Structure formats: C-alpha cells, structure tokens
Amino acid sequence: MSKIIAIANQKGGVGKTTTAINLAASLAVLEHKTLLVDADPQANSTSGLGFEPRNIKTSIYECIINDINPQDIILNSETPNLDLIPAHIDLVGAEIEMINLSEREHMMKRVLAKVRDQYDFVIIDCSPSLGLVTINSLTAADSLIIPVQCEYFALEGLGKLLNTVKIIQSRLNPELDIEGFLLTMYDSRLRLSNQIVEEVKTHFQQMVFKTIIQRNTRLGEAPSFGQTIIMHDANSKGAINYLNLAREILQKNELTKISRSEKIVDIV
Numbered sequence: 001m002s003k004i005i006a007i008a009n010q011k012g013g014v015g016k017t018t019t020a021i022n023l024a025a026s027l028a029v030l031e032h033k034t035l036l037v038d039a040d041p042q043a044n045s046t047s048g049l050g051f052e053p054r055n056i057k058t059s060i061y062e063c064i065i066n067d068i069n070p071q072d073i074i075l076n077s078e079t080p081n082l083d084l085i086p087a088h089i090d091l092v093g094a095e096i097e098m099i100n101l102s103e104r105e106h107m108m109k110r111v112l113a114k115v116r117d118q119y120d121f122v123i124i125d126c127s128p129s130l131g132l133v134t135i136n137s138l139t140a141a142d143s144l145i146i147p148v149q150c151e152y153f154a155l156e157g158l159g160k161l162l163n164t165v166k167i168i169q170s171r172l173n174p175e176l177d178i179e180g181f182l183l184t185m186y187d188s189r190l191r192l193s194n195q196i197v198e199e200v201k202t203h204f205q206q207m208v209f210k211t212i213i214q215r216n217t218r219l220g221e222a223p224s225f226g227q228t229i230i231m232h233d234a235n236s237k238g239a240i241n242y243l244n245l246a247r248e249i250l251q252k253n254e255l256t257k258i259s260r261s262e263k264i265v266d267i268v
Contacts, residue, residue, distance in 0.1 A: 003122070004112060004122040004140055005023075005124070005179055005249075006124040006126055006143070007019050007124065007147065008138065008145075009146055009147050009158075011157045014148065015213060016125065016126070017040065017125050018219065018223075019213070020123050021036065021045055021228055022222075022238070024036040024123040025228035025229070026245065027123075027249075028081035029230055030246055030247070032081065032255075033121075034119060034122070035085065035115065035119045035122045036085070037060060037137075038087035039060060039091070039127060039136075040087055040126065040128070041090075041092040041127060043087040043088060044125075045087065045125040048222075048223040049075075050226030051075060051084065056086045059085075059087050059090065059091065060086070060111070061087070061088055061091045061093070061094055064094055064133075065097050070085055078227075094132070094133055095132045105132070105136055106140075107136055108136035109136070109139055124137045139173045141173070142175060142177065143176065144179055145179045145180060146181050146182065147182045147184045150185050151192065151196065154199070155200070155203070178207055180209045181200060183196070183209070183213065185213065186215065197212065209245060211244040213245070214237050216229075216241075218239075
C-alpha cells in the first residue's frame with residue numbers, strides 16, 4: 001500500500017518545493033517507486049525536474065477539473081523510479097472552478113486514487129497558501145511534512161496551518177497525521193539558526209525530524225539545471241541531507257531494514 005505525503009507551509013521561501021523534489025528523488029534512489037505531484041500553480045516542481053511548464057499541455061488541473069485520467073499525463077523523469085504529474089499556471093483557476101462542485105475538497109483524492117497503488121510513495125508539493133487546492137492535497141494525504149526555515153519569523157503562521165490541519169482531520173480526513181516538522185536552511189555558524197532549532201524542538205519535540213537541511217550552494221543551483229540535487233551533485237551536503245531524510249521516513253514507517261552502511265550519515 002502506498003503512502004501519500006503532502007509538503008505544505010503557507011509561508012513561502014521555506015524550502016517546500018526543494019524538499020518535495022529532493023525527498024521524492026531520494027526515495028526513488030533508495031528503490032521506492034515514487035510519484036511527485038506538482039500542486040502549485042508556479043509549477044516549480046515541474047521545472048525542477050527538467051520540464052518546461054509552458055510546454056505542458058495537460059496537467060493536474062485537467063485531472064481535477066476535466067476528469068482526465070492522471071495515468072495519461074504522468075511524465076518519467078531522468079531519475080529511475082521517479083515520475084511526475086506536472087502543474088501549469090492554469091491551476092490558479094481551479095480555486096474558483098471547484099467552488100460549485102460537489103465534494104470539492106475530495107477532487108485530488110479521487111485523482112490520486114487512480115494511480116496511487118502503482119507507487120510506494122506519492123509526494124505532493126502544495127502551493128504556499130491555504131486555498132482549496134492545498135485543502136484538497138491535505139484531504140488526499142496520509143501525512144504532512146511541514147518545512148520550517150531556520151530564520152527569523154520561523155514559527156510565524158504555523159498556528160494557522162495547524163488549525164487548518166485540525167479542521168481537515170475533524171471534517172475531511174481523520175487519517176491525516178503530521179509526519180514531522182523539517183528544519184531547513186540551517187547554517188551552523190549563525191546563532192539565530194541554532195536558536196530556531198532549539199525553539200522548534202522545544203515546541204514540537206518528537207515531531208521534529210532528526211535530519212536538518214543545511215544551507216548549500218549546490219542545492220540552490222540544482223533547479224536552474226532542471227535537476228534534483230542527487231543528479232546535480234550526489235556528494236553535496238544537500239544530497240546527503242535529503243537521503244538522510246528519506247531514510248528517516250522509511251525507518252519511521254518501518255518500510256525497510258536499513259543496513260549499517262545505509263544509516264543516516266553525520267555531516268561535520
């Protein structure tokens with residue numbers, strides 16, 4: 001049975017899309033068949049895997065609004081075991097077009113139900129908002145990863161997101177769990193970064209991933225080449241961080257027995 005994980009935070013610039021792309025790629029490299037769903041009108045996950053959004057004729061928008069079979073639009077990435085359901089700017093209009101639909105919060109769930117059993121993991125890159133498309137994504141998901149950047153105002157807006165999660169759990173998707181809070185953009189040289197780490201761990205304790213995503217130039221470069229960090233530079237800190245995150249998720253879900261050599265790598 002596959003697991004659907006949404007990556008969401010209504011605050012932009014927290015490493016949400018970077019996490020969606022590179023977590024999906026890391027799970028794929030670890031030989032778990034993975035589908036990345038771009039549910040953001042900016043289509044950054046689509047371009048981050050090397051596809052030009054302007055050339056996308058059929059996207060997640062058509063699947064939601066026009067009932068197109070997602071199987072017909074899945075794209076194969078350069079990374080083995082990693083597929084993509086792309087996005088397009090048209091997805092902006094879905095917010096309005098879904099308003100009058102019956103059970104409008106369940107449209108994404110219906111779409112993914114047609115393909116989820118073909119994959120071990122489905123990763124949804126949500127838009128930086130708490131609009132209807134994001135609510136659809138959370139209704140379809142089994143769990144949620146919340147990226148939190150190690151910068152000022154890190155916890156700003158998290159209360160609103162967590163309230164939305166509680167509403168979805170009570171009304172739309174009682175099975176939705178928080179997979180964890182992921183600390184991103186960490187710089188060990190900065191006192192502020194270390195303060196944010198301690199603050200988030202104090203607030204959320206065991207819900208915080210042990211893996212922390214460090215600031216890394218190669219990680220920032222990769223999308224401009226249309227590549228995941230593993231394809232761009234497999235030896236970089238960013239690649240090691242996201243492989244560690246994938247391994248931590250696999251361990252948490254008891255989906256694999258990891259050998260000593262594959263366990264989380266410490267980075268000095």
